Amino acid sequence: MNTASFNEDLAFDENRVKTKVLLETSFSKEIRILLKAGQIMKEHKTPYPILIHVLEGRIALGVHGTTQTMESGTIIFLEGNVPHDLTAEENSVVRLTLSKQDKVERLQEVINS
Numbered sequence: 001m002n003t004a005s006f007n008e009d010l011a012f013d014e015n016r017v018k019t020k021v022l023l024e025t026s027f028s029k030e031i032r033i034l035l036k037a038g039q040i041m042k043e044h045k046t047p048y049p050i051l052i053h054v055l056e057g058r059i060a061l062g063v064h065g066t067t068q069t070m071e072s073g074t075i076i077f078l079e080g081n082v083p084h085d086l087t088a089e090e091n092s093v094v095r096l097t098l099s100k101q102d103k104v105e106r107l108q109e110v111i112n113s
Contacts, residue, residue: 004030006055012036012091017111019096021104029098031107035059035088043085044110048099052076057092061085 004022012018012034023030035041035057043062052061053075060067061076062085069089070076078084086094098104 006032006093006095010034010093017041019104019107019111025100027100029100029102029104031096031098031104033092033094033096035086035092035094037088037090037092039088041086041110042113043083045081045083046098046102046106048080048102050078050080050099050102051095051097052078052086053095053097055093055095057094058089059092059094060087060089062087 002023002025006022014036017039018034020032021029022032033041052070054070054072056072058072059070061070063078063082068076096107098107
């Protein structure tokens with residue numbers, strides 16, 4: 001059994017989005033994303049389905065040219081190859097569930113670009 005907390009060590013970075021893999025299971029990777037108000041993850045996509053769950057705060061999620069506000073508690077499923085972007089409307093803690101086959105390095109490339 002493995003445990004982790006999405007609420008511990010919440011150190012937002014003024015200059016960049018922060019990510020941390022909290023759990024890796026036989027079927028998924030559970031990642032915490034910390035976005036300071038105003039920070040953006042530019043449009044990107046993954047070859048595998050994902051879940052985006054806002055644990056705290058509020059983000060604007062852009063998908064297919066429309067923007068949807070996701071408040072604390074909101075969860076959304078996206079199929080693979082769906083271009084999307086995120087903008088933090090306030091300091092936000094986001095849970096991202098990736099397929100086991102997906103690579104965390106791809107997420108780092110999105111943040112660093």
